[in-house]
Amino acid sequence: MATIRLNVNGQAQSLDLPPEMPLLWVLRDVLNLTGSHYGCGVGSCGACTVHLDGEAVHSCLTPLSSAAGRTVTTIEGLSPDGSHPLQQAWVATDAPQCGFCQAGQIMAAAALLAANPRPTPDQVDAGMSANVCRCGSYTRIRAAIQQAAGMALATAGGER
Amino acid sequence: MSVQSQPLITRRAILKGAAGFHLGLLLRAGAEPLLLLARDLDPASEDPSQTPSMRMGAWLSVTPDGQVTLRVHKSEMGQGVRTGLAMILAEELDADWARVRVEQAPTDPDTYGSHSTAGSGSTSGNYQNLRRIGAGARLMFIQAAAARWGVSAESCVTEPGKVVHSASRRELGYGALADEAGRLTPPDAASLRLKAPAEFRIIGKGVNRVDSPDIVRGRARYTADVRLPGMAFAVVARCPVIGGRPGRYDEAAALAVPGVIRVLPVNRGVAVVAENTWAAMQGRDKLAVEWNLGANTGISDDSIRAGLRQASQSAPELPAGRAVSAEYDLPFLPHAAMEPLCCVAAVRADGADVWAPSQNPGDLKRTVATVLNLPQSAITVHLPLLGGSFGRNASSTVTEAVGLSRNMGRPVLLTWSREDDLRQDNYRPASHHRLRAALDAGGRPVAWQHRGAMAGGGAGERELTPPYDLQGLDLSMATASLAVPVGAWRSVIHSAVVFVNESFMDELAAAAGQDPLAYRRRFLTNRRVLGVLDRAAAEIGWSDTLPAGAGRGIACAACFGSYVATAVELTVEGGSQVRLRRVVVAVDCGLPVNPRGVESQIQGAAIDGLSTAFRAAVSLKGGGVQQSSFHDFEWFRLGDAPPIEVHLVTGNSSSPGGVGEVGYPTVAPAVANAIFAATGRRLRRLPMTELTVIGAAPVAAPTLVPATATSVPPEPTATAAAASPTPAVEPTATGQPAAEQDKLFMPRLGGS
Numbered sequence A: 001m002a003t004i005r006l007n008v009n010g011q012a013q014s015l016d017l018p019p020e021m022p023l024l025w026v027l028r029d030v031l032n033l034t035g036s037h038y039g040c041g042v043g044s045c046g047a048c049t050v051h052l053d054g055e056a057v058h059s060c061l062t063p064l065s066s067a068a069g070r071t072v073t074t075i076e077g078l079s080p081d082g083s084h085p086l087q088q089a090w091v092a093t094d095a096p097q098c099g100f101c102q103a104g105q106i107m108a109a110a111a112l113l114a115a116n117p118r119p120t121p122d123q124v125d126a127g128m129s130a131n132v133c134r135c136g137s138y139t140r141i142r143a144a145i146q147q148a149a150g151m152a153l154a155t156a157g158g159e160r
Numbered sequence B: 001m002s003v004q005s006q007p008l009i010t011r012r013a014i015l016k017g018a019a020g021f022h023l024g025l026l027l028r029a030g031a032e033p034l035l036l037l038a039r040d041l042d043p044a045s046e047d048p049s050q051t052p053s054m055r056m057g058a059w060l061s062v063t064p065d066g067q068v069t070l071r072v073h074k075s076e077m078g079q080g081v082r083t084g085l086a087m088i089l090a091e092e093l094d095a096d097w098a099r100v101r102v103e104q105a106p107t108d109p110d111t112y113g114s115h116s117t118a119g120s121g122s123t124s125g126n127y128q129n130l131r132r133i134g135a136g137a138r139l140m141f142i143q144a145a146a147a148r149w150g151v152s153a154e155s156c157v158t159e160p161g162k163v164v165h166s167a168s169r170r171e172l173g174y175g176a177l178a179d180e181a182g183r184l185t186p187p188d189a190a191s192l193r194l195k196a197p198a199e200f201r202i203i204g205k206g207v208n209r210v211d212s213p214d215i216v217r218g219r220a221r222y223t224a225d226v227r228l229p230g231m232a233f234a235v236v237a238r239c240p241v242i243g244g245r246p247g248r249y250d251e252a253a254a255l256a257v258p259g260v261i262r263v264l265p266v267n268r269g270v271a272v273v274a275e276n277t278w279a280a281m282q283g284r285d286k287l288a289v290e291w292n293l294g295a296n297t298g299i300s301d302d303s304i305r306a307g308l309r310q311a312s313q314s315a316p317e318l319p320a321g322r323a324v325s326a327e328y329d330l331p332f333l334p335h336a337a338m339e340p341l342c343c344v345a346a347v348r349a350d351g352a353d354v355w356a357p358s359q360n361p362g363d364l365k366r367t368v369a370t371v372l373n374l375p376q377s378a379i380t381v382h383l384p385l386l387g388g389s390f391g392r393n394a395s396s397t398v399t400e401a402v403g404l405s406r407n408m409g410r411p412v413l414l415t416w417s418r419e420d421d422l423r424q425d426n427y428r429p430a431s432h433h434r435l436r437a438a439l440d441a442g443g444r445p446v447a448w449q450h451r452g453a454m455a456g457g458g459a460g461e462r463e464l465t466p467p468y469d470l471q472g473l474d475l476s477m478a479t480a481s482l483a484v485p486v487g488a489w490r491s492v493i494h495s496a497v498v499f500v501n502e503s504f505m506d507e508l509a510a511a512a513g514q515d516p517l518a519y520r521r522r523f524l525t526n527r528r529v530l531g532v533l534d535r536a537a538a539e540i541g542w543s544d545t546l547p548a549g550a551g552r553g554i555a556c557a558a559c560f561g562s563y564v565a566t567a568v569e570l571t572v573e574g575g576s577q578v579r580l581r582r583v584v585v586a587v588d589c590g591l592p593v594n595p596r597g598v599e600s601q602i603q604g605a606a607i608d609g610l611s612t613a614f615r616a617a618v619s620l621k622g623g624g625v626q627q628s629s630f631h632d633f634e635w636f637r638l639g640d641a642p643p644i645e646v647h648l649v650t651g652n653s654s655s656p657g658g659v660g661e662v663g664y665p666t667v668a669p670a671v672a673n674a675i676f677a678a679t680g681r682r683l684r685r686l687p688m689t690e691l692t693v694i695g696a697a698p699v700a701a702p703t704l705v706p707a708t709a710t711s712v713p714p715e716p717t718a719t720a721a722a723a724s725p726t727p728a729v730e731p732t733a734t735g736q737p738a739a740e741q742d743k744l745f746m747p748r749l750g751g752s
Helices: A023-030 A085-092 A102-115 A121-127 A138-149 B011-022 B081-093 B122-149 B174-183 B212-216 B251-255 B277-286 B301-311 B361-372 B395-408 B418-423 B494-511 B516-522 B527-540 B595-614 B667-679 B738-744
Strands: A004-008 A011-015 A049-052 A055-058 A071-073 B060-062 B068-072 B100-104 B156-159 B162-165 B170-173 B232-238 B260-266 B269-274 B322-330 B342-348 B351-355 B379-382 B412-415 B431-439 B445-455 B473-475 B478-480 B550-559 B562-573 B577-588 B644-648
Touching: A023 A049, A023 B277, A049 A102, A055 A102, A085 A102, A085 A138, A085 B212, A102 A121, A102 A138, A102 B212, A121 A138, A138 B595, B060 B122, B060 B174, B068 B081, B081 B100, B081 B122, B122 B156, B122 B162, B122 B170, B122 B174, B162 B174, B170 B174, B232 B277, B232 B395, B232 B418, B251 B260, B251 B277, B260 B277, B260 B395, B269 B277, B269 B395, B277 B412, B301 B431, B301 B445, B301 B478, B322 B494, B342 B395, B351 B361, B351 B395, B361 B379, B361 B395, B395 B412, B431 B494, B445 B494, B494 B516, B494 B550, B494 B667, B516 B527, B516 B550, B527 B550, B527 B562, B527 B577, B527 B644, B550 B667, B562 B595, B562 B667, B577 B595, B577 B667, B595 B644, B595 B667
Parallel strands: A004 A071, B068 B100, B232 B412, B351 B379, B445 B473, B445 B478, B577 B644
Antiparallel strands: A004 A011, A049 A055, A049 A071, B060 B068, B156 B162, B162 B170, B232 B269, B260 B269, B322 B431, B342 B351, B342 B412, B431 B445, B550 B562, B562 B577
8 A cells, every 4th residue: 555645733644554544543543633533434423523625524434545645634733722713712602511522513613714704603504514412512512603703692592 | 654653641641640649748648538428428318427438638639839639430421520529629628710620530439439420410419528528628728727827727717729817817828738738637527617608609600611621622531532552443243133143254354354453252243353443344344244133123113112002001981071181102212422332441361441431430340340250459440531421321332342352462442333322222211101181170180190101111100290289190101021222311211201291281281271381380389390480481481472383382390309491482384394493491400509511401401302302213123223323313413403591590409409311301392382382283202203493504414525535435334211209399408319319220121
């Protein structure tokens, strides 16, 4: 198998691994970057969401080969010190419950805001629709995204 | 292969470091101060003279720099217990919350008492005990400062993180006093003065979760994230039919997959052990196991429904009056925690270390010791964060992983696939309910009969009693043996019974021609249920005019020592499209230790309630569960979530009640009652798959694959809740003793 080169969280990696190996397992089991989580393996939950050249992807469905020569950002690399506006907003709104899905939620939201810094509530809903939170922390996830985006807070209990 | 250098952070390393960190500090292990008790207490029966001893140093330490470390002995599964219990300790210690860090206690039931985290009892069952531990330590700091200053202890007070002598305006931080305080003999319980609620600086104030900073940076460690030197990765091929066993399989094909190390049989499956999880999964897919499907291939939704009906007994003739009857059906529900079941086992000849997402790690210690035929003292059970749990039981996973590690002679991380997790669970029992009532001329029920059956376990009068003051109750549920494994699931029996009772109460109101809220109030004498019902009704604007097609529903319950009412406002468009407008929940959980955490739990439970009301359940066909992942087990997503308002009703008790499970039971009946109000249509079977929830977001969830990707998604590859008491009258200060709850919520095997 050929060596596959890619950049993960700012570090160059040269990996002799099967090209079809999903990026998720490369991150978790080879690079020991365990912040991206396995929740389903079939792209139905979003717990594994990372950025590939800034775009949100399900790392469980992304073969290593398609990351060749590209830049991968995981939750560990979103900011050097947890200072990304979404990370701060996630803490300030006390969004996480069990927390297992939250890396994926934050990475999905980060890609959303990078592409659309002032999303409407509908755009937030759509942008986050690939992610499941089994604990149901959506009320606060929504608040955190709004806070990070500097959006006007929707009136609690109002029409959306 | 070049691999990024990544420190292997393990729980063991962390704990080892922590142990060194404590040496020579306050409450040193060497001092072994004996003070109070470690077991979950019934706060209503506190009698310090009857409590066994404990090591205070096991619970807290303070370093000379003023850093306070508090240990929490319950499983953190998202319910905020690590934050809430630490708040209680910190309050009475009068710690500066900014200087507090929280550590998971070692699994050591002899020191900490029960680690079992169940029945929403962690806070209520430990509230007084943890306060006394904190207060004892605070008194020791006061005594140390008083000795240093040559003044009386009584003349000193504490402020967050320090002792103050007001008369001389002197003060000393806990860090500066740590060494001296640690040498003192801890006070006996009788000499402690607990704070009056008015003195609270932390309890009741609303604190953010202590784990969030690590979670948002990807640094929180779950069992699935434990990495040990030499660790292998395993998955198991499992029979799609319940109770089936493996026959022949192609071991050579699996071993031919690069990275696969071994193929090993486990209890009801075949394990593939590899150098990484993906190789193990590839190997598993090559096994081509020929399954001995066993005796359960006839199980289907229809057979389950028939079995439940068959097991249901009939009730006697109703007395004279207007008869109302209704039948309700509830499905099996999987736990579907975000972290699929998993376990890390590192077995040596003389002992083992185990990491597992367990709600009862103390029990696991016994299990592992039995499996390995070793003394419990040789087994270390580590408890990382749990990626959800909702009542599930990790013990079978642990047994499998321990066996694999023993066979491999190296640490093994066993991961259940999502398909395994959904198809091999111990499910919330399916149930069938037949309700009948007779109303007098004024609409008052003179008889209320509840019959039916539940998979794997029945229910009695105490569990089936509605929260109203009613005459003529005749309540019993039979056990149906259906072979489908069952277990505890968030709110346990209340998850079914409250839907049934509160739907039926609504039907009685309709039959009596009365407003559902007014009808409920007519028969409510429990002032705390009345309090939450009135609050929810007021907050949703029960009497306000509704637009066309809209309806409001309400439901209330008493459970886990707390009281809850949920009101839902929705519209139904085109006969089946539901737009959720508002969900309002009022909760009286006594003293809310962390109101911010309570709100979070209730919001999450509302999403549970909505997801399982409308669409999330498992169905069975050919003896197996049909759902395989979140595309067909359709949990709510962000765009589905309506605004959820949580209102706390306080002032009725100075002790905390349960919270984690309390928010779930009233949601589905409030939805069903709102659907009825909007359409006149009464839905008695969950989930209400004839309806579709519409929101702002697209219904279909996208799959995010890179534009250049050529990947093919992998092919998705199949005990009854014991009852908890529903207080029909005011319970004792904080509800039931936690010890009793633990016993009640031990799942038992169902069916076959």
